[in-house]
Amino acid sequence: MLAFVHIEVTQGNLDEVGDALASVPEIVEAFSTTGGGDLLARVVARDNAHLEDVVQKLISLPGVVRTRTEVALRERVPHRLLPLVEAVGRAARR
Template structure:
């Protein structure tokens, strides 16, 4: 999907003020509410707007540890390992990667004992050959997309 300046402007407003509502976005953009609604729907259907769900902080309900676990997998086992990992609630994200390891997982745990138990659960999954873990100390830059949207908008004006 190719985004035009109106799409980018709408995305910036959505990211800056996600609770403002379509009427407010239309007022800010100087266009009809129906235009905003159709653009919003098109952005959703295309996948440009990935989710409307709130972002929930696991730390708020006791998950004080955020860890990254690299998994080395046996050849041909990626799909079965991912299916099993999807059953573990504390695995909050997983990506296939290049370099060392085949899969990079983000886990949350309440304490180091729970993290150790989770890593043991992962290593027991058929197809996982080895794990390497790192505990995040602090999050310095949270997941964000607003700078990307702003940068794309800026580049389009050149």
């Protein structure tokens, strides 16, 4: 299963928490963000229980204040780059 975990971090600890995320193998991507949270992690898990274990691991990291998890139900647009490259090419030709 795929989930997105928003991570709120104690001020001044963004780099440390970001570095610690790299030690969690279930995190396949992580980004600093604006808005409701400081980091956004893309997390994969076998099932709900495994996801809960991963989230508990994140909560236990020093500097993590709270998390909010959203579970992906269905992929609507797969990861892609070709349409973007084609659009840039068309714009450049104009």
